[in-house]
Amino acid sequence: MDVRWLDDHERAAWVRLAAVLELLPGVLDAQLRRDAGLTHFEYFVLAMLSESPEGALRMSALAAQTNATLPRLSHVVRKLSDRGLVRRSAAPGDARATDVALTEEGWTKIRETAPGHVAQVRRHVVDALTPAQIDQLAGIAEAILGRIDPDRRFAANLRES
Amino acid sequence: MDVRWLDDHERAAWVRLAAVLELLPGVLDAQLRRDAGLTHFEYFVLAMLSESPEGALRMSALAAQTNATLPRLSHVVRKLSDRGLVRRSAAPGDARATDVALTEEGWTKIRETAPGHVAQVRRHVVDALTPAQIDQLAGIAEAILGRIDPDRRFAANLRES
DNA sequence: TCCTGATAGTTGTATCAACAACTTATCCCG
DNA sequence: CGGGATAAGTTGTTGATACAACTATCAGGA
16 A cells, blocks of 8 residues: 655645644633634524524524534524423424524624624634635635535535624 | 626636635544544644644644634544543643643544545645646645735645645 | 642533424325 | 324433542652
């Protein structure tokens, strides 16, 4: 088995990407925990709901949009429900299914939280790049997604405010 | 508080980057768990050791290079030690400190594991990009790191083969 | 010398995510 | 109109990480 190792350019790029992969999630998570008492994943769940018509989604649809397994989502939704941010209701027409909807407090929470999160994204990512780099980044990430998520189960309708 | 929301270009780039942030670690982790029974973090620990002179490092130095807290590293090293991949020894000259070194089995493990991991990185990242994009990516990641890790505590001596 | 503060690590606890097992309901085909 | 197969969620258990508390050692100054 002979290995195609990375050349200098490739390694420089990968090493830096790996560092971003390691550090950036922690930075975003920390701000949300501190300022809103939310995990990044919990924030993302609320955000996806807020962008759906009526602020409600079927559990399995929500799981697909957030790239979560159903068990994971179930636990998280239960806790969000305990905190009064979402409400669960039996889905009309299919007795197996459950619909999740933002409560009034949930709407308030996401409206209050989004600006700080966007500011964080701006500070640490968007504003660090030139307009040309922004477009390059879109192309690069798109190309990588073509490999790791070929049928766009996840990234399809992503729209983080 | 008026918010500077993201425009279309910015959002396109961020949404895709966020998707990569969400999916890529899982892909890399899965391959290592399946083929080597190692967490990505455990692999990274072994890799950092393998690139140090003598294959040994002080605990705190290893923690810095892997961006881990000392408690986290302590737990992981204990388990790697139980599996016979590393050995802990009192550091000469400072009775507080601990040196961690790869065992012969540890060397074997990292040599066997590296090719598959590099292949994975190639398949999902490097080979998805043009040479121009490789260089763009290095620049973009570098710029982001300038914001999230200004004094390069982490990315300094990163050298993932 | 001795005392204070800082450094290096370990251990224990609570939180979060992955996986497996289970319940209930729906679909579809004979 | 059964009945097996699939789908939707929930619950329980395990493994992993963050955080806090603790022990032991070193460094430096009164």
